[in-house]
Amino acid sequence: MGKLKLPQLTLVAALLYVLIKVLSLDSVGALNGYFMIIINRSLIFVILTVSLNLINGITGQFSLGHMGFAAVGAYVSGTITTLVLKLSPDVVSNYPIFIGAIILGGIGAAVAGLVIGFPSLRLKGDYLAIMTLGFGEVIRIILNNIDYVGGPRGLLGIPKFSTFTIIYVFTFFTIVLIRNLIQSSHGRAMLAVRENEVAAELVGVDTTRYKVLGFVVGAFFAGIGGGLLAHLLQIATPTQYGFYASALLLVYVYAGGMGSITGSIIAAFGLTFLSQFLQLGFDSLSSITGINFGSEWTMVIYALLLILIMLYKTEGLMGMKEAKLLVIEEGTK
Amino acid sequence: MGSIFNTQQIINGLQLGSIYALIALGYTMVYGIVRLINFAHGDFFMVGAYASYGAFYIFNSFLGKGTPLAIVVLVFAMVAGGAIATLANQFAYKPLRYKPKLSSLVTALGVSMFLEYFFSAFPLIGASPLGFPEIIHRASFKIGPAMIDNYVIIDIVVAAILMIGLTLLVQRSAIGRAMRAVSQDKDASKLMGINVENIITWTFLIGGAFAGAAGLLSGMTYPRIDPYMGILPGLKAFIAAVLGGIGNIPGAMLGAYIMGIAETFANAWNSLLGAGIAFIILIIVLLVRPTGILGEKTADKI
Amino acid sequence: MSALLSVQNMTHYFGGLRAVSNFTFDVPEGAIYGLIGPNGSGKTTTFNLITGIYRPTEGKILFDGREITGYRPYRIVHRGVARTFQNLRIFGNLSVLDNIRIARHFNFKAGLFGSLLRTPGALKEEKKVREESMQLLEVMHLQNRALEDAKNLPYGELRRLEIARALATKPRLILLDEPAAGMNPKEVSDLMDLIRRIRDEFKVTVFLIEHHMKVVMGICERLKVLDFGETIAEGLPEAVGKDPKVLEAYLGKRGA
Numbered sequence: 001m002g003k004l005k006l007p008q009l010t011l012v013a014a015l016l017y018v019l020i021k022v023l024s025l026d027s028v029g030a031l032n033g034y035f036m037i038i039i040n041r042s043l044i045f046v047i048l049t050v051s052l053n054l055i056n057g058i059t060g061q062f063s064l065g066h067m068g069f070a071a072v073g074a075y076v077s078g079t080i081t082t083l084v085l086k087l088s089p090d091v092v093s094n095y096p097i098f099i100g101a102i103i104l105g106g107i108g109a110a111v112a113g114l115v116i117g118f119p120s121l122r123l124k125g126d127y128l129a130i131m132t133l134g135f136g137e138v139i140r141i142i143l144n145n146i147d148y149v150g151g152p153r154g155l156l157g158i159p160k161f162s163t164f165t166i167i168y169v170f171t172f173f174t175i176v177l178i179r180n181l182i183q184s185s186h187g188r189a190m191l192a193v194r195e196n197e198v199a200a201e202l203v204g205v206d207t208t209r210y211k212v213l214g215f216v217v218g219a220f221f222a223g224i225g226g227g228l229l230a231h232l233l234q235i236a237t238p239t240q241y242g243f244y245a246s247a248l249l250l251v252y253v254y255a256g257g258m259g260s261i262t263g264s265i266i267a268a269f270g271l272t273f274l275s276q277f278l279q280l281g282f283d284s285l286s287s288i289t290g291i292n293f294g295s296e297w298t299m300v301i302y303a304l305l306l307i308l309i310m311l312y313k314t315e316g317l318m319g320m321k322e323a324k325l326l327v328i329e330e331g332t333k
Numbered sequence: 334m335g336s337i338f339n340t341q342q343i344i345n346g347l348q349l350g351s352i353y354a355l356i357a358l359g360y361t362m363v364y365g366i367v368r369l370i371n372f373a374h375g376d377f378f379m380v381g382a383y384a385s386y387g388a389f390y391i392f393n394s395f396l397g398k399g400t401p402l403a404i405v406v407l408v409f410a411m412v413a414g415g416a417i418a419t420l421a422n423q424f425a426y427k428p429l430r431y432k433p434k435l436s437s438l439v440t441a442l443g444v445s446m447f448l449e450y451f452f453s454a455f456p457l458i459g460a461s462p463l464g465f466p467e468i469i470h471r472a473s474f475k476i477g478p479a480m481i482d483n484y485v486i487i488d489i490v491v492a493a494i495l496m497i498g499l500t501l502l503v504q505r506s507a508i509g510r511a512m513r514a515v516s517q518d519k520d521a522s523k524l525m526g527i528n529v530e531n532i533i534t535w536t537f538l539i540g541g542a543f544a545g546a547a548g549l550l551s552g553m554t555y556p557r558i559d560p561y562m563g564i565l566p567g568l569k570a571f572i573a574a575v576l577g578g579i580g581n582i583p584g585a586m587l588g589a590y591i592m593g594i595a596e597t598f599a600n601a602w603n604s605l606l607g608a609g610i611a612f613i614i615l616i617i618v619l620l621v622r623p624t625g626i627l628g629e630k631t632a633d634k635i
Numbered sequence: 636m637s638a639l640l641s642v643q644n645m646t647h648y649f650g651g652l653r654a655v656s657n658f659t660f661d662v663p664e665g666a667i668y669g670l671i672g673p674n675g676s677g678k679t680t681t682f683n684l685i686t687g688i689y690r691p692t693e694g695k696i697l698f699d700g701r702e703i704t705g706y707r708p709y710r711i712v713h714r715g716v717a718r719t720f721q722n723l724r725i726f727g728n729l730s731v732l733d734n735i736r737i738a739r740h741f742n743f744k745a746g747l748f749g750s751l752l753r754t755p756g757a758l759k760e761e762k763k764v765r766e767e768s769m770q771l772l773e774v775m776h777l778q779n780r781a782l783e784d785a786k787n788l789p790y791g792e793l794r795r796l797e798i799a800r801a802l803a804t805k806p807r808l809i810l811l812d813e814p815a816a817g818m819n820p821k822e823v824s825d826l827m828d829l830i831r832r833i834r835d836e837f838k839v840t841v842f843l844i845e846h847h848m849k850v851v852m853g854i855c856e857r858l859k860v861l862d863f864g865e866t867i868a869e870g871l872p873e874a875v876g877k878d879p880k881v882l883e884a885y886l887g888k889r890g891a
Contacts, residue, residue: 026703199724296454303447
């Protein structure tokens, strides 16, 4: 009863890590710098997608402003690291500070999640969606207008602390912790809120608490993702985390399956790689035909993809199912 | 401070509100009839603007600038808006009509993204903003203490005419009655012999046409159009519809004018406030009275 | 026997519509109490008011001597009141076992961090919940379905699951909303046995809404009859069954 599967999971994760590391060595050369960028982005999107899935897929709420949480994480952590670097540029070992900054970014995002979670409690469905959208936009407008963090130009010169290893480890912990949460009694309470809120309340679940909890935990991990992203791209701007970024994240969650961590992982990797290949494809098309196919075409394909998924496989790739490796025991989802 | 609340600003507010009203009506009608927040509606507005642009260049050589050309372009814009709305309904929304609402919402997002990026990606149209041509010669004249562009008056008047037309349609015609019936009770309407899908199609068409008209007016008044121009006005018009009571036609008009005036005043006072006023209004409405000013509370049967 | 549930002068309006009018009644501990009446007479509304889904416009509700008027439903459940729904509200996409386990959640002693990190304490609690839930499923003859998605169950078993889930909250009072709806005669008979067991073995007071006369007359010890939100009769089943006002409400003036 309660077979952990953590040893197996860790083993698989470790093997994958080693594999990627080996392949990316200059001597082997199979995975060059370009691929590593995509892999890093994919991993961060795993964190972002899984964290959104917790709110939308597990707790059944509808958050349309999720990237706003990532923005908080990006800006908080970015500000901390740039400040620290300015004050003591020759601090040799920066990584503990970096990790601390990322976590603080997550906590900041969690606070935002709390602020947004509460008013959203009285609202359902459409209204909740608009409310979260509104809040996401408010965050963006506020950041746009704070000159200290760069206003519309954004936070520049963020040190590139996000290494593959750090991102990988954070992603691993995100997956494990969220999996643990979902497959625990608390997670089941959240699922109950999704399935039938009235019934959940009537079996003693404090639905308010769990809805807010969904937002807070989801926001926390989004903040982590945002922080890691900012330290990968070395920049954080308000537009990066606006409504369209949130909408894109929704595509990821839906494509993978609402409520499935496995689905989110597959979608995050699949769609990130897809957008790169599409871009490459369009670039070659451009050079062949002489017509300039810009990056918007990738988004056109994405939009079509989303519509098609909704029309033909509404529940996404994995639906609500999980890969066996991630399931703790039989009978829990 | 006193200089803000003057005639000039009020008229500007009404003008902005007119454009919002035309867009808000589409949102509210569609929500009233199928309970869908059509996120793509702001993009129908954008399509209307581009269609007007195209129409201008097609018909300019025949007609020359002036009112006849403007009317032709208006018709074109409305047809384009209506057409794209109908297509979206037919291919993206109708198949999901009886599935969980979340899927329709997400699909609407998909349609919205598709329209924006498609227009942006298309080599001819491109992602650079286009300068909107002058369809009617610009002129300004004095009303009281204020200097008003003729475009401002045109916006207000055209919007008013369209809204009066809509009100007459909804209140007096058979289609209008059918629309009201379907928005109240789909099943009962079916039993009364109303072809519900038809009515839904008409609703999308009219809503889209109005959005298209708003696109033309906006293009004329703020002569720059780009594929993403529908996002912010769409959002604000939507908030206006929520403010007035989503699903309620007079509510949408009321909410839109309030929104237009509030935004104009807020902008005059402080640009940050101007940018955020729509969302402040949204959050206040959702917290205090989610059903809006003229909306009715519907209780869920447990 | 003292009154476990005491409703005092409860009136409730939905806008201008009066759904429930000046109810006062007591449900004694250990009773099987029935609430009957034509459709729309306010029965489910009464349940909704008692369980906190609505806050009564006027009046008081006391459970075990303590007021629960207007409390949020989950708190009322914690006090010991459970209910089932007319239109089954099972967690369809979750397993049968999970449906029961969720009802045990409010007694789960481990906190959030315990679950996130899977501490020994949290794991012990999980084990306890699982065992208790499986036990209940065995008692209700649903243990073979434990790992199946609830939505795949046949109707009769779904109804049993709904009742099992309510019982899993370890209530002192259970409100059953039309438990016999859609059941065939054998299922009805089993249901009546189950209700008696609930009272006799589980020691739970039963308050039920029902249309099925065999159930009403067969197991209820006391009845209250509603029509248009008002009480038109109350008392022992045989007496109520002959009451002309009751017959009129059900059958119309001619039928009485």
